[in-house]
């Protein structure tokens with residue numbers, strides 16, 4: 001046997017040994033996966049499919065913001081179905097101390113976006129910041145993990161020192177939608193506005209529900225400079 005083959009055999013053996021102690025597990029149900037690259041077991045793969053809306057510049061996600069924010073791109077990787085497997089993965093990420101799920105799904109999402117020309121001129125990735133108390137409780141901001149995973153695949157920098165949450169809290173007592181949005185904008189602030197000028201910004205969050213948070217962040221960025229905005233989330237409520 002030649003040396004490279006022996007090395008391969010050793011590497012293969014080592015991989016098998018690692019797999020014995022740290023098996024490659026599905027991020028939803030913890031059944032085994034075929035390789036460490038695979039996120040889901042065969043059964044989950046059968047049930048979970050990306051929306052593919054990221055391939056189209058006009059889709060359900062961008063329609064959600066029509067007349068509110070002018071988006072260059074917008075897409076959710078999965079649909080969020082109550083009781084579904086993606087809901088379970090996101091719950092593990094948010095409440096069960098599984099930061100790896102955010103990074104791995106982000107990497108996967110980034111690898112899909114990298115193939116598309118409409119995402120090739122992104123300059124900066126900004127995660128939606130989490131309330132500081134929640135971040136302390138959770139130990140991490142899930143949107144920032146997703147953003148970092150996407151960043152690895154797209155090779156674009158994540159900045160967490162631009163879009164920030166204000167320390168003060170504001171209550172949502174107003175009935176009027178415009179008041180609610182302007183109130184929501186007070187929750188966030190932009191620092192280092194010089195860094196965003198003429199940039200194409202990718203905003204990242206975990207789930208799109210009403211879109212109020214993403215809209216507030218985008219409006220604030222647009223007010224602060226000449227920017228192009230794209231948004232991606234892991235999931236979108238149906």
Ligand SMILES: [Zn+2]
Nearest residue numbers: 026029041044
């Ligand atoms: Zn599974």
